[in-house]
Amino acid sequence: DTGVSQNPRHKITKRGQNVTFRCDPISEHNRLYWYRQTLGQGPEFLTYFQNEAQLEKSRLLSDRFSAERPKGSFSTLEIQRTEQGDSAMYLCASSLEVAVASLDWNTEAFFGQGTRLTVV
């Protein structure tokens, strides 16, 4: 396994078009996160999945954004009717979340290289 994979790496689209990004997490990772990052800022949380269930969506995720993880493996993020303000790097991360009684154990989340979206 080579880590979290995101496709495409770059996408240029015209304003008003729909775009879809794909994220393949590390095998057997049950948690998957989507983030957005604009120039000079840290990544901003958008949404996350536990297996196939989408458990939280940020207020940043407008109605034009939708994310799915149909089989609990790969995930897609779709943006409808793109706007210039959607131009950003979209990052995906995955982790293995296990409920444990002890507080002394937690896992790291691994990020992909991102998809850079440019809306012209």
Add this chain to the structure above:
Amino acid sequence: DAKTTQPPSMDCAEGRAANLPCNHSTISGNEYVYWYRQIHSQGPQYIIHGLKNNETNEMASLIITEDRKSSTLILPHATLRDTAVYYCIVRGGATNKLIFGTGTLLAVQP
């Protein structure tokens, strides 16, 4: 909102130790301190994390104060390739999501 405070930038001479501070005064007992870094145009890279004990791995050391209100990431021998934005993150709770701040831009000078 991010629960950490970091200086916006730091310089370090190549070959010297880089000590990156982070304040997290509102950290809860079940929250971990994580460090990631991001090199330009790449995804964030995990460095290290800890709960209350100091931690060390092949990349860095993490020193957490006894009251857990602050921590320091130490890169023992900084190289030019360590130039990046370093994020200190408090992570935990039900979602266990990472909430990033603006991080510290570490510039390693030759």
